[in-house]
Each structure stands twice: as structure tokens, then as C-alpha cells.
Ligand SMILES: Nc1ncnc2c1ncn2[C@@H]1O[C@H](COP(=O)(O)OP(=O)(O)OP(=O)(O)O)[C@@H](O)[C@H]1O
């Protein structure tokens with residue numbers, strides 16, 4: 001364990017008789033090792049508690065456990081009886097809705113006024129009850145740095161070389177790239193990956209560098225909530241939506257050079273909510289933003305949120321949000337937001353969706369990392385109104401049916417995408433014929449006309465396209481009331497994306 005200034009701060013606080021210290025971290029194992037070292041430097045016994053193993057003296061699984069201390073209240077009573085020591089409780093915040101636990105914590109904290117020691121709580125974005133807040137100090141354990149990963153790599157190579165023959169065929173540059181690819185992982189995860197690379201074939205080679213990425217992807221996707229989404233097209237493949245594009249373009253420099261932006265006084269943008277008519281390019285924009293900004297795109301799939309593991313879903317959701325923050329800077333895309341949170345007000349599932357919804361809203365507002373959220377929705381009636389309030393998103397855009405110019409552009413983009421030359425067609429006529437069409441409906445007409453032309457052995461012409469367009473009943477004709485309702489709703493609450 002390298003010396004870590006995070007723990008110097010902890011020791012200072014304990015010496016200064018701060019009795020309740022919250023350490024905000026996703027790396028509890030790393031924190032634990034630091035606490036144990038701090039305790040020995042402070043000449044204090046170290047105790048650790050978790051709901052599953054109860055209160056234990058020491059860090060090792062073989063260290064003695066105090067029987068009957070799994071219940072938080074009992075464990076806190078045992079702390080009172082023990083008196084002096086450094087007591088680490090992990091995940092205690094999950095029990096703060098129990099007033100007995102909160103009042104026990106207060107008793108323990110008061111007791112440290114007269115005795116040496118402290119109660120240390122670990123967790124991620126721990127929310128303290130009002131009663132505890134005045135007594136607590138929060139330290140944020142900074143994430144692993146390039147040097148931490150490098151030290152870890154060197155240490156593992158050393159350790160394994162002592163036990164087995166290890167061939168290291170990495171240039172200095174390769175090592176740098178390998179270490180870079182570990183960014184965003186916790187040190188525990190990074191250790192697992194490097195170990196696997198070494199042990200599998202007794203060697204570390206340049207081609208292992210790519211395998212770090214694959215392993216990282218696996219870690220990100222293991223919860224089944226987040227998915228690395230490939231993105232291949234930029235905003236130049238999106239027609240119209242000039243207002244939205246301009247807004248995004250003005251933030252590009254901040255995203256690509258966040259440090260300089262921060263020095264200038266500008267923070268990383270939070271995100272946008274895109275609402276509107278189906279098939280008009282909301283999802284397309286979400287994908288293009290990541291490409292345009294050169295950031296990885298993570299997609300949150302809300303349909304897995306309320307899966308079979310009901311009790312777990314809240315936990316999984318929190319973990320997914322932590323993962324997103326760790327991999328920052330990224331674009332996080334939440335498609336069809338209303339599907340994830342529509343049932344939030346109903347208590348049909350024992351309040352799980354309501355709690356996840358609350359967690360998500362506070363995450364939107366308070367999150368730390370450079371995560372740009374693009375959320376999309378086409379069913380505004382089902383969207384909980386909380387999303388619309390100020391502060392959750394930087395801006396809410398309304399994406400309407402494309403106007404004449406945008407439709408011409410959509411025709412050109414999709415014709416070119418399918419190896420057709422727009423100059424051979426009468427675009428003016430097609431623009432008129434597709435009035436009221438969404439981008440998706442225009443695209444479908446082109447594809448159908450191409451199938452017809454190919455089957456009859458002819459080339460695509462204006463007539464064939466007009467036939468398909470004429471045969472299409474766009475949503476604006478079949479459900480005009482629905483579109484009107486969306487528009488009326490949006491007029492008061494959103495900014496036009498055009
Ligand atoms: N403005 C546009 N420019 C270019 N292509 C578009 C545009 N709008 C829609 N399309 C085409 O239609 C397809 C479907 O659009 P997209 O999935 O982005 O719609 P959406 O607004 O997310 O709809 P929904 O509300 O149904 O999810 C896109 O993949 C793209 O090929």
C-alpha cells in the first residue's frame with residue numbers, strides 16, 4: 001500500500017477528535033487497507049463492520065468476529081462497550097431510516113469526546129440524516145491516478161516473477177498504454193485484470209493491451225444496465241435541428257478541454273432532455289453527440305432495471321451510476337426515459353421504482369463526474385414532471401416534424417447513405433409530397449422504393465419514390481391529436497430544437 005495523502009487527512013481528523021468521519025469512495029477495499037494502517041499509526045485497534053459479517057477485530061477474514069453483531073444497533077452497542085478504537089462501518093447508510101440506528105450513532109459519537117477513536121463510515125454519495133450532519137466530516141477518497149496503476153502493474157510483475165517465470169515483452173510505451181487503459185477501473189478491478197493477463201500465459205505482451213479494454217467492457221456491462229454503444233456517425237448525418245446543434249457546438253470546447261474550461265469558470269455540461277415527435281432524430285442525436293465530442297457512449301437500458309431481482313435493482317442502479325462516473329468523461333444515453341420511470345408514482349412494485357426514481361433524480365442533480373446525460377422521450381404524458389424542473393438538465397429541447405429544408409436534407413442524407421445520387425431526383429417535388437413526414441418515415445419510403453426498383457430491375461427515380469410516399473400514412477395523419485397534444489405541452493416547457 002503506497003502512502004496516500006487521503007489517509008494523512010483522516011489521521012489528522014482523528015487526532016483532532018473528529019468522531020464521525022464519512023469517507024466517500026467506490027473502493028472500499030482500498031480504503032480499508034488505508035484505515036488499518038492509519039489505526040496502527042494512531043495506536044488504535046481497528047474494527048470493521050458489515051451487515052454480513054458483523055463487527056470484526058482486524059481486516060482479515062480470519063480475524064475474530066464478535067458474535068451477534070450483524071444487526072447495526074447491536075454492533076453500535078458493542079462499539080460503545082469497547083470504547084477506544086477506529087471503527088469502520090461499511091454500508092451503514094442503508095440503515096439510516098431506522099431512528100434507533102441514528103440515535104445509537106449519536107451516542108457512540110458523543111462517547112468519543114472523552115475517549116480516543118472515531119467512527120468511520122464508507123459508501124458512495126452517502127446521505128446523512130439531519131441529526132447526524134452537524135457531527136460528521138466528509139472526505140472524498142480520490143480515484144486511482146496514472147501513478148497508482150503504474151505502481152500496481154510493477155508490483156504485480158515483481159510478485160508473480162518471484163513465483164513463476166513471467167515474460168514481459170512490453171516496451172516503455174506499451175506499459176504507458178496499458179496503464180492508460182486501466183483508467184476508470186478501481187485498483188481492485190485493475191489488479192484482477194492484470195493478474196489474469198499474467199497468469200493465463202505467463203507473459204505480458206503488447207496484444208494484452210487490447211484485452212484490458214475487453215475486460216473493462218465486461219466489467220461495465222456485467223450489471224446488465226449499461227452497454228458500451230458503438231457510434232459511427234456525427235451530427236452532419238442529422239438533418240435540421242439547428243438550435244440543438246448550435247447549443248452542442250458551443251459546449252464542444254468545454255467537453256474536449258475541461259481543465260481549461262474550469263480555469264475559465266465553466267463546468268462540464270450536465271445534459272439535455274430531448275422530447276418530441278417519434279422518428280424525428282432524438283435517438284440519432286444522442287448517438288451523434290458522443291461521436292462529435294469524441295467521447296465513449298454508454299447506454300442505460302432501463303428495461304433491465306426492474307428485472308427479476310427486485311431487491312437488487314436499486315443497488316444495481318447505484319452501481320451503474322458509479323461506473324458511469326468512473327469512466328467519465330462520457331456521454332450517458334438514456335433512451336425512452338418514460339419507460340424507466342413512468343411507473344414511479346404508482347406503488348405497484350412495492351415502491352422500488354419510486355425509490356430508484358428518487359435516487360436517479362438526486363444523482364442527476366448532485367453527480368460528480370464528467371457525465372453528459374442525453375435522455376430522450378416521446379411520450380411526455382407518461383414522463384414524471386420532476387424531470388422538467390430546473391436543474392436536472394441544462395436544457396429541454398423539443399424535436400418537431402422536420403420543415404421543408406430539413407426534409408430536403410433528410411432525403412439527401414439517406415439517398416447518399418444508400419448509394420443514390422440526389423441530383424438525379426426531383427427533390428422539390430419530394431419535399432412537398434413528404435410534408436408531415438418524420439425522418440424515419442422518409443427513410444422508410446426511400447428503402448421501400450429501392451426494394452421495388454431493385455426487384456423490377458430499374459433504377460430509383462422520382463416516380464417510384466412518390467409512389468411509396470403516397471402509400472405511406474404518416475403518424476401526423478393517423479394520430480394528429482397525439483402530435484397536437486405533444487406540441488401544446490411542449491410549447492410552454494421546452495426550447496425548439498430547430
Ligand atoms: N433529422 C434527421 N436527420 C436524419 N435522419 C433522421 C432524422 N430524423 C430521423 N431520421 C432517421 O430516422 C431514424 C429514426 O430516428 P430516431 O430513432 O432518431 O427517432 P426518435 O426521435 O428517437 O424516435 P422515437 O421517439 O420513436 O424513439 C434515424 O435512425 C434516422 O435514420
Ligand SMILES: [Mg+2]
Pocket residue numbers: 282283284335336376
Ligand atoms: Mg428514439
